[in-house]
Amino acid sequence: MNAAPADQLRLLDVQALDVRLTQLAHRRENLPEHAEIRSVETQLVHQRDLLVAAQTEESDTAREQTKAESDVDQVRQRAARDQQRLDSGQVSNPKDLESLQSEIASLARRQDDxxxxxxxxxxxxxxxQARAKELAAGLEETQSRAAEVTARRDAALTEIDAEAATVRAERATAVEAVPADLLKLYEKLREQQGGIGAARLYQRRCEGCRLELNITELNEVRAAAPDTVVRCENCRRILVRTPESGL
Structure with a gap:
């Protein structure tokens, strides 16, 4: 394949933009806020469960207290009625009197219990109640933290997406100047070679695979016409010659 040296150099510009897009995508996917949000969400679930349990216990003990206080009131009222009978002198039979006094004493013990x-x-x-209040405060604090982290993540995503849109626009302009067949080969190699389809030959070294060309390979590159699209013998990427290639 042949392509003007200027077109081959433009391919390096496209490659640089593609690398930047890959870096932005990686940064977007691996924002530290993503992990922080997952951690906070797990904490929120745990805190909500604990709060529900504490509120349930609070509600249950409130009902228990109401029932127990009602039982005390019933015993107190019964004891008051018996004491009133005793104080009124209505009970004169010694046996009944002893029974009434015994019941009053029993009710007093029951009331104490x-x-x-x-x-x-x-x-x-x-x-x-105290536990539920403490957990509610902790949950509110964690929710505030979740909102703050989410805001930071969204701001970072907005910034990354804006830069990526700019880079994509630059790439769209750059590829317009690259011949279709050269661009097609580049795209194919980029897909096969982990995102790098074209690399600069710098100081006799391919910047794609980072390997130095041997003397035979260098002689072949030197002998190639300026418009010949050279490929690296090691990684098969398009090898773009520049004044710094060391030929």
């Missing part, structure tokens, strides 16, 4: 239960439930309820 229930009040102890109420205190234990209140402690658990207050602990659950």
């Amino acid at each position: 229930l009040e102890t239960v109420v205190l234990e439930i209140m402690e658990r309820h207050e602990s659950a």
